[in-house]
Amino acid sequence: MISGQALFYLVLAMAAASAILAIEALYLGYAGRRAKIGTINRRVRQLADETPAEQTLQNLLRERGLTADGDFAFGIVWLNQLYTQSGVTGSPMAFALVFVAAGALIAVAMRVLFSFSLTVVVAIFLVVACAIPLLWLRRARNRRVRKFEGQLPDALDMIVRSLRAGHPATVAIALVAREMPDPIGTEFGIVSDEITFGLSLEQAARKLSERVGFEGLNLLSVSLSIQAKTGGNLTEILDNLAKVLRERRKLRLKIRSLSAEGRLSAIMISLFPLVMFGILALIAPSYYGEVWGNPLIFPVFTIFGIWALLGDFIMYRMVNFDF
Secondary structure (H helix, E strand, C coil): CCCHHHHHHHHHHHHHHHHHHHHHHHHHHHHHHHHHHCCCCHHHHHHHCCCCHHHHHHHHHHCCCECCCCCECCCCHHHHHHHHHHCCCCCHHHHHHHHHHHHHHHHHHHHHHHCCCHHHHHHHHHHHHHHHHHHHHHHHHHHHHHHHHHHHHHHHHHHHHHHHCCCCHHHHHHHHHHHCCCCHHHHHHHHHHHHHCCCCHHHHHHHHHHHHCCHHHHHHHHHHHHHHHHCCCHHHHHHHHHHHHHHHHHHHHHHHHHCHHHHHHHHHHHHHHHHHHHHHHHHCCCCCHHHHHCCCHHHHHHHHHHHHHHHHHHHHHHHCCCC
16 A cells, blocks of 8 residues: 555656656647748758658759749749749749739729729729739849859859868859758758759759859859860869959949949939829828819929939939949
8 A cells, every 4th residue: 555645746846747758749849840840941941841852852943933853834924023023922823813813902902092083993903913012022033133143152062072072063052052041051951962863963054053143153154164164173163263254243242332332322312203293192292282283283293203203313324333
């Protein structure tokens, strides 16, 4: 027979053990989630879920608007290319439907609440459903390309060090895919998987250039193509390419710093009429009187709007340089 005191201590020990196990389970779950969140790039995160490498590759390509073979999925190539290079993940159709639905809702609301004309409503719908997503994708692509540009020289240096240590090119590329964050980590991971599943290094580099849209990758693709056909020291080629890309980026940043005043002036000059118009419409709604009923108002606004956009384009070209 177990005494009451022994039974009490046994229950107390079991309760303590249960508490310890519960705390350990919570900690392990939290640590696992933190480890997954802290995974260095998207491809490694998917591989951490024990997804097969081939399926991971296909998932990464499809969510970027590409086929399982890495080709563009739909017929409008420039639009598919813009979506892919922007780095947006998910279904392209779902992305488009979100903006179309938003444009339709806003247009209907403007028609019902403010009795806008059909022409204005259609214009609002086209701006929200077509112009805004294109501008958003273009901005996302430019931001992603700039980030990729900053990462590529370091990635090439990592590949050069790996090659000098005696590793093959595929292992060096896989090292970049494992050790560097997005966007370059996932992109080089796709290159590594494509080589594993049958593509040559030259073909994988060409597809990489198409997916990213960075002009420096064209140099990498051409360098690998020449090296594959004529031979040569790949380590030296990649080392020199990393130096060239680093110097080009330094020159581009210097140009941006020198042209910062011109860009700021262009922004201020462009926004000033719109800001003043908004202030007057807010504090003195009747300031313009009956001018809105004049039949000349729409043609005049159209002409001066085009003129202002032309001026903005000229100033943009003056402070942006291609080299």
